[in-house]
Amino acid sequence: MAQINIEIDGKAVQVPAGQTVMDAANQIGVYIPHFCYHKKLSIAANCRMCLVQIEKAPKPMPACATPVAEGMKVQTHSEQAVTAQKGVMEFLLINHPLDCPICDQGGECQLQDLAVGYGASASRYQEDKRVVFHKNVGPLISMEEMTRCIHCTRCVRFGQEIAGIMELGMSGRGEHAEIQSFVGRTVDSELSGNMIDLCPVGALTSKPFRYQARTWELARRKSIAPHDSLGSNLVVQVKGERVMRVLPLENEALNECWLSDKDRFSYEGLNSPDRLTAPMLKQGGEWKEVDWQTALRYVAEGLAGITKEHGADAIAALVSPHSTLEEMALAAQLVRGLGSDNVDFRLRQTDFRADGKRRGAPWLGMPVADLNSLDRILVVGSFLRKDHPLVAARLRQAVKKGRGTQHRPRHRRRLADAGARQGNRRPGPLWRSAGRHPRGAREVEGRGRAGGAGGGHADG
Amino acid sequence: MSAATFTPMTPPFAPGAYGPDAQIMKDIDGLNWRLADYLKRGGYDGLKKILAENVPPEKIIAEMKTSALRGRGGAGFPAGLKWSFMPKGYTGQKYLVCNSDEGEPGTFKDRDILRYNPHSVIEGMAIAAYAMGITVGYNYIHGEIWDTYERFEEALDEARAAGYLGDRIQGSDFSFQLHAFHGYGAYICGEETALLESMEGKKGQPRFKPPFPASFGLYGKPTTINNTETFAAVPWIINHGGEAYLRLGKPNNGGTKIFSVSGDVERPGNYEVNMGTPFAKLLEMAGGMRGGRKLKGCIPGGSSMPVVPGDIMMECDMDYDSIAKAGSMLGSGAVIIMDDTRCMVKSLLRLAYFYYEESCGQCTPCREGTGWLYRVINRIEHGEGRNEDLDLLNSLADNIQGRTICALGDAAAMPVRAFIKHYRDEFQHHIDHKRCLVPVYV
């Protein structure tokens, strides 16, 4: 693609034609303040925080939406640019509750950060502030303080473009515009937690994490997602010994900047009172807590007894496929050490005729990131959205590309249902979902919402 | 105020109701809107001629450029130039859209055209479609004029039945399907890209431009959008030539323009005059100032445009360039007349409320700024103004204008600046004395 030469704050930079001033600035590490812009979402250009001065342009232009042009000279900190940015910040704050001390986003809030640089110490706005009624969209996303919303529509675009179901929208006009779901519905996307990350303010926050800790109190431990069979990278945030929340860790090759809800919120199980934390033995029909030594001896004796009476072959281990490879390797080692070869993780497979006929380990056959650019996809027996939410998100991008259009909501809706559908015969990239999706998955969908024929949609 | 004396024009109108210069509204009496009447007035001759002679599309566009017909929807963009932006040799679907969403306060001309001369719009659109190689068109009609929408549908049926629309029009190779579409009355849906969103079944919110509709329009396809009056002027240009149309007006300001005159005049209504007609003459056509009062100010182009003081206005001609010189814009051609009984604070408050209510809420300066403007003006009007308020208003207007996605932000800001600029003492009086400078007339 043709390269375009432009200058940002006096620094020369070369970028491919079609990129925006924001892209170019990112490339050379020049920070332009922004809210609505997000590299993974479409351009909305609605917050106007990224206004910059461009030589010969009569007015400041939004960097996120202005395509580069040869010889363009951009000033991100000139008087004109900063005046415009400060003007926008003032507008953003007039109706904002400024309740940072009681806001969960405090310390990791884009608005708070930028207000330090671009906000005034006192407001010229003396009138009553707008109040936006709170909403309840289910157990994961808290929408208790929607007055904080700055209408950047990142959450809306995420639903439409990445998750594939538009569950949040901006209803109303002008000052009365507010983010909400379709008449009282909950947000059910398997990727919904990402909206919490995307929200630049404290409007969408995590319900389980609500009022639990401040971001600066948390230690960060890198880890791998246990539930999405993708090995998504994540950060476990802990306070003392307690896991307080889980966030995605960016990895373009796997999860990009997203994380599925099951991996994001399953940490709650760790702190659950129902959790088994000490070994127990059932004696006389009753569970009794015992120490590790007793428990281990009991198991060892049991295994030895079985081997003696029935032979080692009578021992088998089934390991959850959600276990890590290390755990599985250890389990295999243990069983083989006992003299048995009966170890497997394929809990739901019934046909094993292909065993031994295939060389090497079965795998996807391509890097995960390549899924985005496939032009034919055959899905067999999987309800992708439920089983592999982030793979589904990638395939959604592939379908979008194949169609060569981004503005077909009908087609996005189809996409959302792609995993659940059978035999979509429309032209374009072939979507076939062979076999049946697991019955349970449909039940999880509840309310016949996005799963079925796509008929009962909020936006349909 | 003496509002009760005015009775609206009801058909049949007296001959020449729209003024002696009228071309679009020539011989319109309010009842002769049907196809048969239109044909009697020479209707569809232009379209028939083009089809019979197989006139090359480039020639029509060249004619349009010569005519200096400028878009009548508000921005005054040359129509011929806009038509030439449509990608040539594009094989996919292209669309033609007529903007009849007329919602600008003070403007009521498109409604009259659609009601009393709908076929002129249909013919104009068919010619435009032919010139740009378009096969499908829509007319987006404001949602609050339902009867007009129904009448337009009727006119469409007539045109289809008579072979002026549909497949192989008049036996030629040219096919054009035209449909009517009605909105629900949101002002913002008059903004061309919000209109497209609305037609696509989405919330009417403007798109960021570029890309412009000529490359990414309805359903992402190349689209040309013009105002009702722009299309209505096309048949005349085809029949008489671009040169003749240009000569009706002034260089760069071709043809006639329908002005919707409202406010403190004896006979408010639509008047079609040649471009460049002195304002004083237009005022006279509208019966002069009501009760012979003094002209205090005039908004010459619809509520979005800056107000012009009476004395300057009286010297001004009615065309794009002259009005620009007087510090305002011709806009949609809604001439709002205010006499010396009008309180300018209250007038501005009324306008500010409109933009506050009609902002789509998408971009920050407009969503937040229009409400702020309204509240400050409201407190001045109600005797609670503060000394710093006028500077505050100007600074807010600065922070809105030119910083938004669409021109509604500008439209909210420009009147504020102009009102304060020209009538500052009146605003100051409100602040200082907590009451109106204008004596109460009964």
Ligand SMILES: Cc1cc2nc3c(=O)[nH]c(=O)nc-3n(C[C@H](O)[C@H](O)[C@H](O)COP(=O)(O)O)c2cc1C
């Ligand atoms: C807020 C806003 C409202 C508008 N409303 C109308 C309208 O009601 N009718 C119209 O023709 N143009 C309206 N316009 C202008 C259109 O965006 C567009 O410029 C016009 O339809 C183009 O047609 P023209 O070139 O024939 O004037 C509006 C623009 C803005 C920013």
Ligand code: SF4
């Ligand atoms: S809720 Fe958050 S992400 Fe959604 S529009 Fe408001 S500020 Fe943006």
Ligand code: SF4
């Ligand atoms: S300027 Fe106002 S009406 Fe236009 S897009 Fe922005 S918020 Fe909407």
Ligand code: FES
């Ligand atoms: S980041 Fe550019 S307008 Fe919001």
